[in-house]
Amino acid sequence: MTDVVQITVRSDADIILVRQQARMLAKELGFSSSDLTLIATALSELARNIVEYARQGEIVLSQIRQGSRRGITIIARDRGPGIADIERAMLDGYSTGKGLGLGLPGAKRLMDEFEITSSLGQGTTVKATKWAR
Amino acid sequence: MNTSILKQGPYLIAILQAGQSDSDLLQLQETLLEQVGRFRSRGVILDVTLLDVMDSFATRTLRGIAQAVSLRGAETVIVGIRPEIAFAMVQLGLDTRLSGVLTALDLEEALAILNRRCREGMCRD
Ligand SMILES: Nc1ncnc2c1ncn2[C@@H]1O[C@H](COP(=O)(O)OP(=O)(O)OP(=O)(O)O)[C@@H](O)[C@H]1O
Ligand SMILES: [Mg+2]
Numbered sequence: 001m002t003d004v005v006q007i008t009v010r011s012d013a014d015i016i017l018v019r020q021q022a023r024m025l026a027k028e029l030g031f032s033s034s035d036l037t038l039i040a041t042a043l044s045e046l047a048r049n050i051v052e053y054a055r056q057g058e059i060v061l062s063q064i065r066q067g068s069r070r071g072i073t074i075i076a077r078d079r080g081p082g083i084a085d086i087e088r089a090m091l092d093g094y095s096t097g098k099g100l101g102l103g104l105p106g107a108k109r110l111m112d113e114f115e116i117t118s119s120l121g122q123g124t125t126v127k128a129t130k131w132a133r
Numbered sequence: 134m135n136t137s138i139l140k141q142g143p144y145l146i147a148i149l150q151a152g153q154s155d156s157d158l159l160q161l162q163e164t165l166l167e168q169v170g171r172f173r174s175r176g177v178i179l180d181v182t183l184l185d186v187m188d189s190f191a192t193r194t195l196r197g198i199a200q201a202v203s204l205r206g207a208e209t210v211i212v213g214i215r216p217e218i219a220f221a222m223v224q225l226g227l228d229t230r231l232s233g234v235l236t237a238l239d240l241e242e243a244l245a246i247l248n249r250r251c252r253e254g255m256c257r258d
Contacts, residue, residue: 012155019186034217037186041221044188092226102189106225 003063010056015047018059022072025061029070031132039072039130042110045103046076046126052097054080054123070132074111079123086118136161138168143175143256144247146240151183158194165198169205175256176247177202180240182213192227199234206257208250210235210243 005025007018019040026039043059050057057078064071083089090108095101104126108114111128118124136157139146145168147161165177179195181187199209211234214222222228237243250256 016152016154023185034220037217037221038224041186041188041225044186044190045225048188048190100189100193100227100230102226102230106189106227109224109226110221 005061007059007061008056009047009050009059011051012048015044015051018047018061019044022061022074025063026072026130026132029063029065029072029132031070031072031130035130035132038110039074042107042128042130043074043076045107046074046128049103049124050076050078050080052099054078057123064129071112071129073127073129075125075127077123077125082120082122082124083116083118084120086116090116136164138164140168140172140174141244143173143251144178144244145169145172145174145176146178146180148180148182149184151185153184155190155194158191162194162198162201166201166205169202169207173257174207175251176207177209178240178243178247179209179211180213181211181218182215184218187214187218187222187227189225189227192222192230196231196234208235208247208256210237210246212237212239212243 005021009018022039022043023036026036047059060075062073064073088094090105092105093101111130113129115127136147136149147165195211202209214236235246237246
């Protein structure tokens with residue numbers, strides 16, 4: 001059984017691919033169809049940020065089985081320019097580009113757990129988990 | 134992957150596909166704007182039923198299409214935002230971003246909305 005999938009993302013086609021992979025992994029764990037959409041949407045935002053700001057990076061999807069608890073963790077990691085002010089980046093409507101500035105704060109709302117670390121010139125890592133109900 | 138655009142009387146219907154990439158969406162925008170002029174269309178229906186996700190980028194692009202279509206003198210209706218997609222959009226904070234764009238449950242309702250507006254004289258001849 002697949003536990004961990006690692007995918008390099010560098011194009012918009014890769015974004016679609018990771019969404020499909022995440023749906024498959026989450027479905028195996030018994031997530032509801034509406035949760036699958038929430039996970040795919042959060043992932044789409046994180047993967048798009050990688051392509052847009054870091055040009056390339058990777059997504060690691062892991063199934064979690066802890067006792068009777070089931071969950072899926074998304075790690076989105078790149079070695080791009082990093083984020084100067086994470087607090088601002090997490091605000092609704094803050095964008096350094098021409099986006100709506102909803103990707104990061106929206107992904108946080110869509111998932112149950114969300115951590116972001118970033119340092120200028122080093123890159124950015126987001127780790128987010130959703131638990132099946 | 135090219136989005137199919139159907140011509141239905143004075144309206145254009147674009148059916149967005151599941152694996153639609155960002156560049157496909159941008160291509161759709163260009164084609165629609167050109168066809169609205171060529172056919173003097175009164176309305177454009179964007180059917181998003183097949184989309185697996187409506188993220189920030191897709192919402193921004195569809196809104197952009199609606200605004201540009203409006204500048205070309207036609208009205209846009211988005212149809213087929215499924216329940217779970219609607220819920221995800223609300224959580225993302227995207228719901229208010231589509232305000233100003235007409236939405237309908239299905240094609241039939243979208244056609245009815247456009248027909249009504251045209252009867253009320255809000256469309257080009
Ligand atoms: N992986 C990343 N590397 C570098 N900067 C990033 C990364 N992800 C996000 N950012 C920065 O954080 C800001 C906020 O990101 P967020 O995804 O919330 O909004 P956006 O991408 O600008 O717009 P939207 O996602 O709504 O289209 C971005 O404008 C960008 O400056
Ligand atoms: Mg973003």
